[in-house]
Amino acid sequence: MKIIVLSINPYKEKDAIVTAISEEETMTFLARGIKDPKSKNSALNNVLTIADIELMDGDFKHPILKNSKPLFSSLKIDMDEKYLGAIMLMDEMILNLFPSEEQYIMFPYLEKAVETLKNKNDWLMTLLLLMSHIIRLGGFQLEVNRCVLCDKRNGIVAFSFTDGGFICQECYDTDMSRDLNKTQMLLLRDIVNCPDFSLIEKEYNKTDAMVLFNKFQQYIEDAFGYRFKNIRLLIE
Ligand SMILES: [Zn+2]
The missing domain is CATH 1.20.1440 (de novo design (two linked rop proteins))
Structure with missing residues (x-):
C-alpha cells in the first residue's frame, strides 16, 4: 500500500507511532525501530516520505509495520x-x-x-x-471565472477575498x-x-x-x- 508519512511520534526507545495517508484512508501504525538510522524502515522517520508499506495486526492498539520500501524522499542534499x-x-x-x-x-x-x-x-x-x-x-x-455576486463574465474590476471571488463593475462598491x-x-x-x-x-x-x-x-x-x-x- 502506497502511503505518505504525515507525523512521527516517538514511542519507547527507538519505536514511533506513525500517522500516514494512503489513497483510501488515514492510518496510524506502530513502526518498531525506525528511530534507529540503521533500521531498514528508517526512511519512514521523515515527514512526507512516500513509501510502499505492509502492516500486520499484533498485540498493540494500532497495526504494526511489517515492512516498507521507500519510493520517494522529500529530503535532498542542498535543502535551503x-x-x-x-x-x-x-x-x-x-x-x-x-x-x-x-x-x-x-x-x-x-x-x-x-x-x-x-x-x-x-x-x-x-x-x-x-x-x-x-x-x-x-x-x-474561489470564483475566478465570473463575478461572484451576479455571475457576469465581463467587466471584472476587482477581486475580494471577503466575497470569495471576482467582482464586476456593476457590483463593485467603493467601500x-x-x-x-x-x-x-x-x-x-x-x-x-x-x-x-x-x-x-x-x-x-x-x-x-x-x-x-x-x-x-x-x-x-x-x-x-x-x-x-x-x-x-x-x-x-
Ligand atoms: Zn457582478
Whole structure:
C-alpha cells in the first residue's frame, strides 16, 4: 500500500507511532525501530516520505509495520530554509486543516506537490497550487471565472477575498476591499483554474506570487479557523 508519512511520534526507545495517508484512508501504525538510522524502515522517520508499506495486526492498539520500501524522499542534499519551510507547511496544512478521517482526500495532490517541490525546486508556486487545491477540497472555492455576486463574465474590476471571488463593475462598491491588482488577478485565475501542478512550467512574477501567497495564507486561516505555525521561514 502506497502511503505518505504525515507525523512521527516517538514511542519507547527507538519505536514511533506513525500517522500516514494512503489513497483510501488515514492510518496510524506502530513502526518498531525506525528511530534507529540503521533500521531498514528508517526512511519512514521523515515527514512526507512516500513509501510502499505492509502492516500486520499484533498485540498493540494500532497495526504494526511489517515492512516498507521507500519510493520517494522529500529530503535532498542542498535543502535551503525555503525548501524546508515548504515541506513543514505542506505537512502542517494536511494535518491541521482537515479532520483526521478526511486527510486522505489530499493524497494525490500532496504526492504531486512533494514531487514537484523536489524536481522543480519552486517552493512558491508549488505551495500556491497546493493551497488552491486545499481551498477547493475544503469547500471554500474561489470564483475566478465570473463575478461572484451576479455571475457576469465581463467587466471584472476587482477581486475580494471577503466575497470569495471576482467582482464586476456593476457590483463593485467603493467601500469594497480591492485586494489584488490586474496582473495578480490574472495569476490567481491561472492558479485556481489549474487542475494539477502543470502551471509550475510557466513564468510568473515573484512579487505578485508573494502577494497571493500572503493572501492565501490569510484566507485559509480565516476559512478553516486555523493559525499557521510553520510560516516564518517562508515570509521573511
Ligand atoms: Zn457582478
